[in-house]
Amino acid sequence: MVKVKLKLSRMADGDILDVLLTEGEPLESVPRTAEEQGHHVEEIRKEGDFYHVVIRK
Numbered sequence: 001m002v003k004v005k006l007k008l009s010r011m012a013d014g015d016i017l018d019v020l021l022t023e024g025e026p027l028e029s030v031p032r033t034a035e036e037q038g039h040h041v042e043e044i045r046k047e048g049d050f051y052h053v054v055i056r057k
Contacts, residue, residue, distance in 0.1 A: 001033050011057045019053040027051055
């Protein structure tokens with residue numbers, strides 16, 4: 001989540017970040033923490049062995 005938080009802090013409001021995650025704890029914590037920080041999780045979709053978590057700042 002540290003890399004995601006750093007990237008979001010450098011983005012402008014309304015920008016979109018597409019985070020690629022594997023199944024497990026990060027897939028649970030990244031969307032939850034993003035929402036807690038006031039960002040909006042637009043989409044979570046599975047693609048092969050990975051998940052795309054799309055976050056709007």
